[in-house]
Amino acid sequence: MVGVFGKSVTIMYNHVLRNILAPSKEVATNTFRYTSFYNKLSAEDIWRGVTSVSNAGKKRGRGKGSGKRVAKDLNRGQTIGVGSRNFVWPGLNAPIVRGKTLIQQERLSEVNNMDRNINKIRDLMGTYRIAKVNSIDRGWSGAKMPGRSIGPPDAINEEMFENFDTRVLENKIVFIMKGNMGRKRRYSVLSITGNKKGLAGFAVAKAPEVRTALRKSKNRAAQKVIKIELCDNHTVFHDFSCAFGKTRIFVQRKPEGYGLICHRAIETICKVIGIRNLHAKIEGSTNLQHIVKALFLGLLQQKTHEEISRKTNLHVIEFRNETGLHPHIISKPESCKASKDPLSKEVSDYTQYVLDDQISLxxxxFAPFYIDSKGYNLFLKRKEQVRNQQKVRVNMNAFDNDLQSV
Known part of the structure; x- marks a missing residue:
């Protein structure tokens, strides 16, 4: 029976012997439980149970500021065999044999600053400071990720993405409902990468961790790089309008030195592509993903000067302010239309032609508040004699090739 029932039969047999040998004495048995709530769970789980709220509370927005605790790790700074009293323990904090001499246990001097050093290490725990980001590396708003650079993409086989830069455009938390895991949280990152010479690509990636999502988005954007034509390596070829969803963008070509006057996402995209001078206006929704897709559609659909001249059989002539509005032929067709050919059915206005009959709002x-003031009238009188002087000089050079009085 002992072999069959094991320990329980042996305990019962000992209990019977005690009653036989000492029948007059009462036998008191105590049950001991060697496992409890505190040694079953880890310290992290116990702290989480104290400082957090339930899942139902989280869904209702409670406990947003909870969970912040400053717990000291009492094991940090401790070394086995070293304590506040200086002892030499052979085999623990000292070798057993040094040369041919056997080391004996002994006590050293009482001067020991170990307790002070451990307390200093513990006091530093929990005092976390956010790393200050350099002003050049800051994004759109402070130290947040949108607008910040995350470096070039990772190399693919032998392809090294030299001179590439990747910028984060959107970093947000998204949720998905799983049948077995319930509400699952992930990070969604939209980024764009380019070499500032017309090569650029964008992609969206999702992952449970922020770093993983950033890396996946960066590498995925590198696999979708496309070629975008640039005019004079600094701007677009012509004005155009583009749309995606409820977002519509009107882009205007600008001369050298104008800069990027547009939405901050469009500004970041243009810098990555290599566009330095441009004006853009957004109408409708300002959804970041729609802005990126609409702008790329417009950049890919723009017509070069050679395409316009070949399609219309007309010369493409440009008037620039920096050259005094002198006409400059940009592109010539193979066979030009004669002046007697009818053009009534065709769009003769260049801006209307490239915008596909779209007009920016x-x-x-409104007139300024000082329009009728005495000081403004005096200002107009002083400037009356030279108010159109620069415009007249430019027009004379452009159309008469000479400065002369009327």
Whole structure:
């Protein structure tokens, strides 16, 4: 029976012997439980149970500021065999044999600053400071990720992405409902990468961790790089309008030195592509993903000067302010239309032609509050004699090739 029932039969047999040998004495048995709540769970789980709220509370927005604790790791700074009293323990904090001499246990001097050093290490725990980001590396708003650079993409086989730079455009938390895991949280990152010479690509990636999502988005954007034509390596070829969803963008070509006057996402995209001078206006939704897709569609659909001249059989002539509005032929067709050919059915206005009959909404400008003031009238009188001087000089050079009085 002992072999069959094991320990329980042996305990019962000992209990019977005690009653036989000492029948007058009462036998008191105590049950001991060697496992408890505190040694079953880890310290992290116990702290989480104290400082957090339930899942139902989290869904209702409670406990947003909870969970912040400053717990000291009492094991940090401790070394086995070293304590506040200086002892030499052979085999623990000292070798057993040094040369041919056997080391004996002994006590050293009482001067020991170990307790002070351990307390200093523990006091430093929990005092976390956010790393200050350099002003050049900051994004759109402080130290947040949108607008910041995350470096070039990782190499693919022998392809090294030299001179590439990747910028984060959107970093947000998204949720998905799983049948077995419930509400699952992930990070969604939209980034764009380019070499500032017309090569660029964008991609969206999701992952449970931020670093993983950033890396996946960067490498995925590198696999979708496309070629975008640039005019004079600094701007677009012509004005155009583009749309995606409820977002519509009107882009205007600007001369050298104008800069990027546009939405911050469009500005970041243009810097990565290599566009330095441009004006853009957004109408409708400002969804970041729609802005990126609409702008790329417009950049890919723009027509070069050679395509326009070949399609219309007309010369493409440009008037620039920096050259005094002198006409400059940009592109010539193989066979030009004669002046007697009818052009009534065709769009003769260049801006209307490249915008596909789309017009940007321009708000009416209101007169300033000082329009009827005495000081403004005096200013107009002083400037009356030279108010159109620069415009007249430019027009004379452009159309008469000479400065002369009328």
């Amino acid at each position: 321009k708000k009416r400008k």
